[in-house]
Amino acid sequence: MVRLAARQPIPYNIQRNLFHMFNATWGVLIYHFWAPRWLAVSLVGSLTITLTVAEVLRLRAPSWNARLQRNRLVGSIIRPSEADRISGATFFGWGVFLTLILFPRPVAEVACLVLGF
Numbered sequence: 001m002v003r004l005a006a007r008q009p010i011p012y013n014i015q016r017n018l019f020h021m022f023n024a025t026w027g028v029l030i031y032h033f034w035a036p037r038w039l040a041v042s043l044v045g046s047l048t049i050t051l052t053v054a055e056v057l058r059l060r061a062p063s064w065n066a067r068l069q070r071n072r073l074v075g076s077i078i079r080p081s082e083a084d085r086i087s088g089a090t091f092f093g094w095g096v097f098l099t100l101i102l103f104p105r106p107v108a109e110v111a112c113l114v115l116g117f
Contacts, residue, residue: 015076020092024116027096028109041100048093055090 031040058065068074069083078087092115099111 016079019077020116024112027116028112031100031105031112032109037100037105041097044093044097044100048090048097051093052090055086059084059086 035043058068065083069078077089082088095115096112099108103111
């Protein structure tokens with residue numbers, strides 16, 4: 001008798017991959033068609049600094065960290081191994097920010113798409 005495998009839930013990594021692909025795509029489209037370089041650098045820099053501060057606060061406040069881990073959106077994106085350390089998203093943000101500063105628009109766009117996909 002042939003046993004059919006039970007249907008598996010969507011793997012955890014697919015949610016993270018979709019999150020990264022979505023953010024890379026809309027970010028590059030906005031940068032390419034709408035945002036001047038100075039605005040993109042300012043917005044990404046402000047967002048990265050704000051999220052870095054939030055990340056440090058998250059790690060210093062265990063009750064807030066635990067609440068975020070249970071949050072439906074955050075809990076589905078953050079890796080379990082990042083629960084007690086700085087998440088990869090922080091390094092990703094700094095990488096995008098530095099790429100926007102250091103490289104011309106076409107190079108930055110391709111680099112961000114490579115990071116996202």
